[in-house]
Every structure is written in structure tokens, then in C-alpha cells.
Amino acid sequence: MxxxxxxxxxxxxxxxxxxxxxxxxxxxxxxxxxxxxxxxxxxxxxxxxLSGIEEMKGVSSEGGVVTIGGGTTHEVVAEQAAEAYPGLASLASRIGDPAVRSRGTIGGSLANNDPSACYPAAALGSGATIVTDSREIAADDFFAGLFETVLEEGEIITSVKFPVPEKARYEKFAQPASRFPLVAVFVAKFSDGVRVAVTGASENGVFRWSEAESALSSDFSVGALDGLSASADQMIADLHGTPAYRAHLIGVLTKRAVASLS
Incomplete structure (x- = not known):
């Protein structure tokens, strides 16, 4: 130090x-x-x-939207969002270990945009809105690549607004030592369609699997995914898995998520 x-x-x-x-x-x-x-x-x-700013802490729900303060820990999200948005609460409950969940915050996770972080998948999969001290940013426009976002220098995430879907599931294939996802998929079914967000797999960070979204929006069933496969292009290659292995896991985990929700 x-x-x-x-x-x-x-x-x-x-x-x-x-x-x-x-x-x-x-x-x-x-x-x-x-x-x-x-x-x-x-x-x-x-x-x-930012830990002393009380206005950036807590979970609230109104009008089908769950709002979480940027300084809210994973532990609190897991507890306080369980009734309003169980899919999001389940994700928060499986981040890292108890020590990490008691200290880590949703705002910090999204601002850092680690390519294997959990919350970016929830934000992108839910179509969330990231609120800062100066503006509101749609999740589709927020993530800009590996450890990059569109946040300006000194801009602070004050809260995140999550539209609550009809149902949602986060499937995570964890790397045992770090507990980061080797690959994870967040599937959210809304009345007007399905969103599928993938984390842990791509060199460019979190992304939406559009082919799966189209198939599931027409037919929300495991069978709708038959014949679909994610491209291995630009997938992460390391000692834990090849690009092809990660691409295969995307399909497996998406099917598991849909099966659990069907």
C-alpha cells in the first residue's frame, strides 16, 4: 500500500x-x-x-420497478429484494462469499464492469436504468466493453431501476476458487418479450444473446432453443475453458434457466 x-x-x-x-x-x-x-x-x-452516503442505500419497490441505491450491498439486495424481484435477489445471494456480500455494492460492481461480474447480467437482462448524479442511462447503452462503461470521470451511480419481469432466473457456472461465473446467464420474461444477458464469457464483457431472445419471445420453452448455439468468436480463452467451451455453456445455462421458469 x-x-x-x-x-x-x-x-x-x-x-x-x-x-x-x-x-x-x-x-x-x-x-x-x-x-x-x-x-x-x-x-x-x-x-x-461513498459508504457514508445514506441516500444511496436501500431497496424500494413501486409501480413494477425495484429501485436499489448504488451504495447498497449485495447482502441487503438479497434480503430486501426477495419479495419484489426474487430473480435479482437470488443473483445477489450467490455473489462471492459472505464477506464479499457484506461489503460489495451494486454501484461499485456496475461501475467496474468486470467481464465476469454478476450484476451487469441482471442490469442488461432486466433492461435496467442506471441513475447517476447527473443523468439516467439505459443498461443497453451503459456497458462499453472490458472494464469500461459510459460513465464520465467523477460520475457516481446513485441508484439502479429494475423493471420487474413476469419471471426471471440467473444460472451461474461458478469458478470454484473465485466464485466469479465462468459463464452465467440471466433470462427475464416480460409481457412484450424475453431478454437474455450473458456474463463471464466474452472478451468484450456482458452482452445480450439476441438469437435466443427472438426464439424465446415466440415460444418460451426449452425446445425453442434447440438448434441454437452461441458463437465462440471473441469468447474468453484461459486455463478454465476454451472459447468453444464457454459458448457451449451459454446454451446449457440458458436452457436450465428456461426449464426452471417453465
Whole structure:
């Protein structure tokens, strides 16, 4: 570790002001940033902790939309969203381990956009809206590639709005050591169609499997996926699996999700 300044504002406005300082960086739950600091992969001169901003915490439900504060931990989402959006709560309950779930936040996860993170699949699969201190961004427009989003420098995710589908399921094939998904699929059925989001598989991060969406929107059944296969192009290749293996898992997990919802 190395020396840096630390500030813990109590409001979004104060946090935005603090982040305008040169080389300042926001700190959510710290589950990604703190290890990066220890390894000196990130070296900001100032950390601005968002953990003291109460207006960015909590889960509420109204008019078929679940709104989650950007500073809400995975543990709280798993508990408080269970009734209104069980598919999302189930996803949150399986992120990492208890220590990670008690500290990690939804805003931090989405802002970091790790290619194997769980929440990006929920946001994209649900057609969520990411609310920041200055604007609202549709999930379809938010993710910009590997560890990249359209967030501007110093912009803070204050909340995320999730339209609640008729039914939804997150199927995750976890890497045992990290508990990140080797591949995971979020399937959400709405009255006007189906959304299928995939995480853990692509070099470009989370994406929608449009062929499966079209097939399932016409016939929400496992059989509708017969003959469909995800392309292995630009899939991740590492010691845990080949691109072809990950592409195969996408189909397997999508079928499992649909089967559990049928």
C-alpha cells in the first residue's frame, strides 16, 4: 500500500465535489479497488468513500420497478429484494462469499464492469436504468466493453431501476476458487418479450444473446432453443475453458434457466 488522502462525504453533492479534485477516485465496497491498491495496479492520490452516503442505500419497490441505491450491498439486495424481484435477489445471494456480500455494492460492481461480474447480467437482462448524479442511462447503452462503461470521470451511480419481469432466473457456472461465473446467464420474461444477458464469457464483457431472445419471445420453452448455439468468436480463452467451451455453456445455462421458469 502507499500514502493517499481519504475523505468520507455524507451526501452525493459533497462526493461529486470531492471527486473533482485531480486524481481522486471513488471507493464503494472496495472489493475490487482495495486489492488493486495493494498490488499498486491503481494509485489514486485521494480516495472518496461513498459508504457514508445514506441516500444511496436501500431497496424500494413501486409501480413494477425495484429501485436499489448504488451504495447498497449485495447482502441487503438479497434480503430486501426477495419479495419484489426474487430473480435479482437470488443473483445477489450467490455473489462471492459472505464477506464479499457484506461489503460489495451494486454501484461499485456496475461501475467496474468486470467481464465476469454478476450484476451487469441482471442490469442488461432486466433492461435496467442506471441513475447517476447527473443523468439516467439505459443498461443497453451503459456497458462499453472490458472494464469500461459510459460513465464520465467523477460520475457516481446513485441508484439502479429494475423493471420487474413476469419471471426471471440467473444460472451461474461458478469458478470454484473465485466464485466469479465462468459463464452465467440471466433470462427475464416480460409481457412484450424475453431478454437474455450473458456474463463471464466474452472478451468484450456482458452482452445480450439476441438469437435466443427472438426464439424465446415466440415460444418460451426449452425446445425453442434447440438448434441454437452461441458463437465462440471473441469468447474468453484461459486455463478454465476454451472459447468453444464457454459458448457451449451459454446454451446449457440458458436452457436450465428456461426449464426452471417453465
Amino acid at each position: 502507499y500514502a493517499f488522502e481519504f475523505e468520507k462525504p455524507k451526501s452525493v453533492a459533497d462526493a461529486v465535489t470531492a471527486l473533482k479534485e485531480e486524481d481522486a477516485q471513488a471507493l464503494g465496497g472496495g472489493q475490487t479497488l482495495i486489492p488493486s491498491l495493494k498490488a499498486r495496479l491503481a494509485m489514486p492520490s485521494k480516495l472518496v468513500s
